[in-house]
Amino acid sequence: MGKEIKESGSIHLRRFFCYIVLIFFAVISLFSFYLLLINATRAHVDIQRGFSLLPGKSFVRNFNNVWNNETILIVHGMVNSLFVSSLTVILSVYFSAMTAYGIHAYDFRFKKVIFDFILLIMTIPTQVSALGFVKLITFMHLKDTFVPLIIPAIAAPACFFFMKQYMESSLPMEIIEAARIDGSSEIHTFNTIIIPLLKPAIAVQAIFGFTSSWNNYFAPSLVLTKAQDKTLPLWIAYIRGADFTKFDMGQLYMMIAFSIFPVIVIYLILSKFIVQGVALGSVKG
Amino acid sequence: MKASKVRKPKHVSYTKWGYIFLIPFFSVYAVFSFIPMISTFYYSFFENFMSGLKMIGPKYVGLDNFVKLFTEGDLLKYTENTLIMWVMGFVPQILVSLLLAAWFTNTRLKLKFTGFFKTVIYMPNLIMASAFAMLFFTLFANNGPVNMMLMNLGLTKESIHFMSSTIGARSLIAMMNFLMWFGNTTILLMAGMMGIDVALFEAAEVDGATPWQIFSGITMPLLRPIMAYVMVTSLIGGLQMFDLPQILTNGQGGPDRTTMTLIMYLNNHLFSKNYGMAGALSVILFVITGALSILVFKVLMRQRES
Structure with missing residues (x-):
């Protein structure tokens, strides 16, 4: 007692x-x-x-000062960021699911090798090929366009890995077999049956994909140089480089708030999925 | 062989779809990652830079760029900077995360509001690093809110010049890294801890083990794979450290280049159009991160097999 x-x-x-x-x-x-x-x-x-x-x-x-500022186009930058991040996330989620499905649902000779290869390149930073990337987009006349920021999202190894893990845990092959018996073509099965079943995984990866594109500073700084093209992180860098003593600090804090608070709001609405998602995509002890 | 073909004719005919579904990924990877990587490596063997408005080279120089990188001394200095700042952020991060994860998963402690705390501590991870650095720059400025607060509280008489000392600037960067990543690490470690069989803890408790004995004797050894994963991925991330110091120091790596990281160094070469040196530096970074990636790969493979 x-x-x-x-x-x-x-x-x-x-x-x-x-x-x-x-x-x-x-x-x-x-x-x-x-x-x-x-x-x-x-x-x-x-x-x-x-x-x-x-x-x-x-x-x-x-x-209003930030909204009407004619030299530091934060609102314009926000629209650019929104455009790039939205397209990026659609491409990365859709094509990562497609790649994962290709490896998950079919048996072919190099399946294991291809899977291992994607896993291996997953953690190699994009910065190591930055020089060749700049040369390539200059050669293709894609500098100062959004294309080099959006299209590469089709090959997103981390998103692929998450989708593959999810399929292994919750996508039974019987569903695919049933669709085949009904005469559904493979692409049609993927688009109309598989994609809807992946909704939880897509939601998690959509959030991560969106924020990582929204926050990305390194790649846009290599690609975009014109004021009307700049995304938010480039404007932040611009403000940092500007003469500080002449700044209205209230407006400056508001500009930082414009870059940070949209993500916080989305996060607070969806935090439950996000915290679960972090755990889902991880290594178990 | 033939019999199986007859029995499963459909199975064989679907094979090509596996390849078809992989086409978008691999064609984009080839164009935007693989070819750039090979051409980056190729440039590392050439002397090619801007001198004023004149382009020097490209002229084949063999391994001269690598020799230059290693003998000039900057590479070593920036590697040291990067690693010091990573360690300064990572050590408190792993200690705090282990502690919090152990508490969150402790069945006897039964803490409430864990969902709320997890939500809050994970949040900085999704914040734009460049904006976060800009925020710290203004908050920790010589006449910024943090200094005003310290003076109001009487903790300091004169404002502290955080960003003009090496230790101050490095600490700010390490602190931002800590804040951005300790929530993420906590959640990863929690997932690992929850994978441990509860019976093990119960048996230890019956035997009268103290919380510390349980933690060091059961949790830690079983957590080794995930600890390895967390550490190696964090190191890979640390080697890519760029946004925070770049924005905080306006690309200068100040004071006296003591916060200049490897990727900032690469970025400087890219913007000054010194392609030979940028290429050589990329190859070195590729070799280091490639070796670390193999470690991550091994951990992931072991987990998938079990």
């Missing part, structure tokens, strides 16, 4: 300690974004004058 009480007391103490530590990490994860949110609502003079944990009254003014 006495021992039990002592034990339950110690577990309460441990639990309390755990919550303190967890709250600490939650706070440091959120703190910088909180300051961003606060400062995006404050006027330049207030930001210069001092630090505050409470929002100011200049949200609308800062928002």
Whole structure:
């Protein structure tokens, strides 16, 4: 009896300690974004004058300043980013599913070799071929277009691997056999039966694909040079390189907020799938 | 052989579809990744750079670019920078993630709101790294909010110049890396821990093992494959470190190039159109990351076989 009480007391103490530590990490994860949110609502003079944990009254003014800025085209950059990321994600998800299905559903001679090859190239960074990539797109007259940022998404090894894992766990071959008996052609089966069955995996990969394209800085910096083509990360780099002393800090924080908050909003809506997805695509102990 | 063909005629005729479904992936991979990679390697053997407005080369120079890279000393310095900043971010990341993952999966502790905490700590992973670096640059500026807060609290009299000292700049980058990745690592380690047979923990508890004994005696050894995976993929990611230091230091790698990473170095060669050196550097990066990729591959294969 006495021992039990002592034990339950110690577990309460441990639990309390755990919550303190967890709250600490939650706070440091959120703190910088909180300051961003606060400062995006404050006027330049207030930001210069001092630090505050409470929002100011200049949200609308800062928002309009960013919206109407004619040299730093953040809104235009957002539209470009949205365009590139949307097409990228459609291509990578569809064709990764197709590639995974090709290996999952059919037996052919080089199946194993091809699968191993894709797995092997999965972690090789794209930066090692950056030089050849720049040369190639210059040669193909694709510089200052979105094509070299979108088309390569068709070959996305990590997305492929996730799709393949998902198919192994939840795509029975009987469904494919049944479709064949019904006389459905292979492409038709893939588009109308398989793709809908992959919805959960597609949702997870759509989020990851979208954010990684939205956040991508290295590749667009090699491809896009004109102001009207720039995506958001390129504008962030531009702001960083500009003369800081002349900046309206309220507007500056609002520009950063434009790049960060759309993803946070999407994340908060879909966080359950995302956190599950991270675990799903991982190695088990 | 013939008999099986007769019995399963359909099976054979579908084979070609396997190849057809692979065509888009491999044609795009060949054009946008494989050919660029080969041509990158090819350039590494040539002297080819811009001198003012004049293009020098391309002239075949054998391994001269590699010799130059290794003897100039910059490569070594930038490799060191990259690895130091990676370690500074990775060590706290793996320790905190192990701790949090152990707590989240502990059946006796039964913590509440774990979904909320996981959601919060994973969030920085999806943030645009360049915007995150820009945010840190403004927050940690000499007259930025963090310095104002420290002065208000009386923790410092004069503002701290975070970005003008090597340790300060490197710490900021390591801290951003930590914040962006510890949530992800926690979730990966949790998945690994939940794969461990609960009976093992129960048996240990019956035998009166302390939480630390359970953790070091059962959890850690069984977690080795996933720890290897996390570490190697993190190292591969660390070697690609670019957005954070590039934006934080405006591409200068300041102070005194002590935060200049390997990919920033590559990026500088690309923008100054020094193609020979960029090619040689890419080959070196390919060899290192290629070797590490084989390790990841082995872990994944072992997992799939079991």
